[in-house]
Amino acid sequence: MLNLTQGGLSGGYKKYLQRLVPLLSAHRDVQDILQIVPPAHESLVGVGAASSWSAGEQWRGFPQLAQRVRAWKPDVVFVPTARFLDCGAPSVAMVRNMEPMMPPTLREGVRPWAKSRLGAYLARRASQQSTRVIAVSAFVRDFLVNEWHIAPGRVGVVYHGIDQASAVPALSSKLQALSGAPFVFAAGSLLPYRGLEDAIAALAQANRPSLLLAIAGDGSPSYRKRMQQLAHSLGVAGRVLWLGHLAEDDMTWAYTHCTAFLMTSRVEACPNTALEAMACGAVCIATRALPMPEFFRDAALYYDAGSAEQLADRLGEAIGLDETARHALQESAQARSLDFSWLQTANDTVQQLAQAIAVSLRPTASG
Numbered sequence: 001m002l003n004l005t006q007g008g009l010s011g012g013y014k015k016y017l018q019r020l021v022p023l024l025s026a027h028r029d030v031q032d033i034l035q036i037v038p039p040a041h042e043s044l045v046g047v048g049a050a051s052s053w054s055a056g057e058q059w060r061g062f063p064q065l066a067q068r069v070r071a072w073k074p075d076v077v078f079v080p081t082a083r084f085l086d087c088g089a090p091s092v093a094m095v096r097n098m099e100p101m102m103p104p105t106l107r108e109g110v111r112p113w114a115k116s117r118l119g120a121y122l123a124r125r126a127s128q129q130s131t132r133v134i135a136v137s138a139f140v141r142d143f144l145v146n147e148w149h150i151a152p153g154r155v156g157v158v159y160h161g162i163d164q165a166s167a168v169p170a171l172s173s174k175l176q177a178l179s180g181a182p183f184v185f186a187a188g189s190l191l192p193y194r195g196l197e198d199a200i201a202a203l204a205q206a207n208r209p210s211l212l213l214a215i216a217g218d219g220s221p222s223y224r225k226r227m228q229q230l231a232h233s234l235g236v237a238g239r240v241l242w243l244g245h246l247a248e249d250d251m252t253w254a255y256t257h258c259t260a261f262l263m264t265s266r267v268e269a270c271p272n273t274a275l276e277a278m279a280c281g282a283v284c285i286a287t288r289a290l291p292m293p294e295f296f297r298d299a300a301l302y303y304d305a306g307s308a309e310q311l312a313d314r315l316g317e318a319i320g321l322d323e324t325a326r327h328a329l330q331e332s333a334q335a336r337s338l339d340f341s342w343l344q345t346a347n348d349t350v351q352q353l354a355q356a357i358a359v360s361l362r363p364t365a366s367g
Contacts, residue, residue: 139291161342190219
């Protein structure tokens with residue numbers, strides 16, 4: 001299992017490894033796993049014994065790592081980070097990030113643009129050269145097939161899982177400003193595809209002067225600055241709280257206590273925050289952009305991306321729900337979240353790996 005990156009691991013990806021790897025290791029069809037993670041992450045809790053690559057090797061295409069994996073003689077190589085590395089064995093790549101596939105723009109600067117273009121190139125190369133590709137949603141699968149012309153028979157869909165909420169944690173000092181106040185909540189990387197301008201503009205239009213907008217996550221400083229300037233120009237800067245990175249307990253508290261959770265993204269692959277919000281029983285408002293309806297189904301109120309007026313109307317609906325209607329929507333969300341379990345993710349992943357192995361064992365036409 002090769003977690004190939006430029007050197008870092010996002011919080012969401014760490015959680016993916018910590019939830020999935022123990023289940024893969026315990027699976028009856030898995031004998032052993034060679035776990036490769038970036039340097040400085042070899043002691044990541046929950047992934048067992050892991051090793052890494054030599055410093056700087058990622059810039060040279062991992063030649064020593066490929067040699068080491070070849071010597072280990074794996075039955076299959078799984079690269080969840082949408083990379084391809086020829087290790088002399090059938091390979092499975094996973095495409096879990098659609099942000100690099102958005103239309104390129106230099107608005108955030110040259111470096112983010114170059115990083116995005118590189119990510120798209122590496123993901124496309126991995127999809128083309130790997131034995132099999134795992135898409136984390138039907139939306140991603142359709143993109144791979146229709147836009148990158150990957151053979152449909154080579155692509156399987158495996159959803160991420162979600163932890164079901166248990167006891168609601170206590171209010172932490174970081175969230176004191178939300179205590180007793182009505183607020184809507186948005187969470188995720190602060191990048192242009194998130195569409196937070198919808199939430200800020202809708203807050204200004206909603207005619208709810210006591211309502212706050214709490215935004216969790218880090219990302220592009222220039223995008224955050226533009227959103228702060230927008231909030232200031234619309235007269236709501238004092239009602240928008242920029243919370244930065246939140247611990248898991250703080251996220252759970254916010255999902256549970258918010259008036260509504262907002263998913264304003266223009267595109268996602270498998271939106272973990274959507275799954276988390278539903279598991280906590282949040283009233284959810286989402287764009288109609290794909291793949292949001294694939295995940296929320298009837299457990300959300302929808303609006304057209306870019307329409308702050310529609311979002312303001314949905315906010316009004318959410319605030320105006322009577323106790324019965326609100327409870328029904330919360331129950332619908334929690335019921336939908338039960339369709340996404342880490343055990344199912346592990347079982348489906350093993351099935352995809354087995355299919356890649358089976359392809360390599362098929363006799364050739366000449367044989």
